[in-house]
Amino acid sequence: MRSLTVNAALAAALLLQGCVTINIYFPAAAAEKAADKIIDEVWQLKKPGEPVAPSSNVPQSR
């Protein structure tokens, strides 16, 4: 009974360690998305079909 508890605790500890290890991997896709967002801002690139550009909205309202 006691060894069962110990085993269960050990198994849980190993599993938890596994999860923590997974989290160390670099999220490449998320990083690309973040990079794209920042680069678009810095280089003032507009994604086609995205009506976010304030510069094109201002002349229209005048």
Add this chain to the structure above:
Amino acid sequence: MRIENIARLGWLALLLLFAGNAWAQANLEVNTPAVAALQSSMQKRFAELQPLYANGAVGLTRDGFVALRDANAVPLAQRQQVNGLVAAENQDRSALYREIARANSKPEWENDIRTTFAQRWIDKAQGGWYYQNNAGAWTRK
């Protein structure tokens, strides 16, 4: 009974960890005041750098920075100023990569972030700009 409870708690912990992990994989935190400040500083500098990218004086390096590629494309009187622009841009870029890693509590990701940016800067560069290919040779896009 006790073991069952422990098992239940274990599963709950696992689920929470996976959920947190999945979220961390899907998003990289970049919405910090420091990132915003660096972004706006680089955006302002881009007005001065753009003609230098266009005439090939400055190119994008394969490690996520910029470099003076062809000093002859810059009049002698302006070389000092261009060197200053390149140095300031690289300082901002370096700080940006470090800050994104720090904002995600993963300082060890700084190099991976820099490498990702290096690729995306080059991918998004305009035609005619110069970049370093994988072998380090300057290539015209």
